[in-house]
Amino acid sequence: MKIKINTIDFKAGQPATKLEIRISKLEKTWKLMKLLGFKTISAPAFLLAAVLCSCDSLQPDSRPPPIGEIVTPKINLSVFDRKSAVNFMVTSIATQCPPISTAGINLPYIVNDFTASDGLVNNMPLELWHSLIKMKMIIPVDDNDSKKQFRLLSEIKETGNSTEKKSFSWELRLVSIKDNTEIWKDSVEFVVIAVPPPQPKE
Structure with a gap:
């Protein structure tokens, strides 16, 4: 053609x-x-x-630039739930806590010490502890063990309460048993959604 x-x-x-x-x-x-x-x-x-x-070429924009300060939009992060808060702490310890993140084959001997004031969250430090053991990141010991090197202090406080949910703040600290110096610290906010009681059957 x-x-x-x-x-x-x-x-x-x-x-x-x-x-x-x-x-x-x-x-x-x-x-x-x-x-x-x-x-x-x-x-x-x-x-x-x-x-x-x-194809037509785009013509240059002849409009004047906007007046005033340019404000960067803020992205609101999702609220942590219990599982996400535990995962956050595991990741933080594994990547930012030197005695653990840089241990290699010489795992640190750590004592678990936590304080919680609500039965809704008492299991979270234990979930974290078991995750660290399962991932072979620490060697768990008690206070009577002479090999103990560090103490993992975990404290969960209630920060808000409503009919729909409870808010908590979880702080973790790794402290040297030898001189009581703080090696690492991190915290996370999370919520627990209230579960309505079951309705009685008619």
Whole structure:
């Protein structure tokens, strides 16, 4: 299939229309293809060239810049639940707590010491503790063991209470038993959604 493009002479002194500009682009494309040796081209190839040439260029935005301070939008993080809070603490200990994160094969001997004031959250430090043992990140010992090196202090406090949920703050600290210096500390906020009591059957 051979395609011939007839040239169009623009009227002197008058601005070219969009149609004339597009046809002019097609003409230039056709001449370029002939120059490159394309004597005969397929219809799909030419249609593709026509589409590419017919795209209007974006005009520069002439509007003035906005006045005032540019405020970066804030992204609100999701509220932690109990499971997410435990995972957060495990990750923080594994990556930021030097005696554990850099232990290698020489695992530290750690005593678990936690305080909680609500039965809803008493199991969380134990879940964390068991995760650290299962992942072989620590060697658990008690206060009577002479090998003990560090004490993991865990404290959970209630920070808010409503009919729908309870809010808590969980703080973890790793302290050296030798001189009682604080090695690492982190905290996380989380909520526990209240579960409504079952309705009596009629």
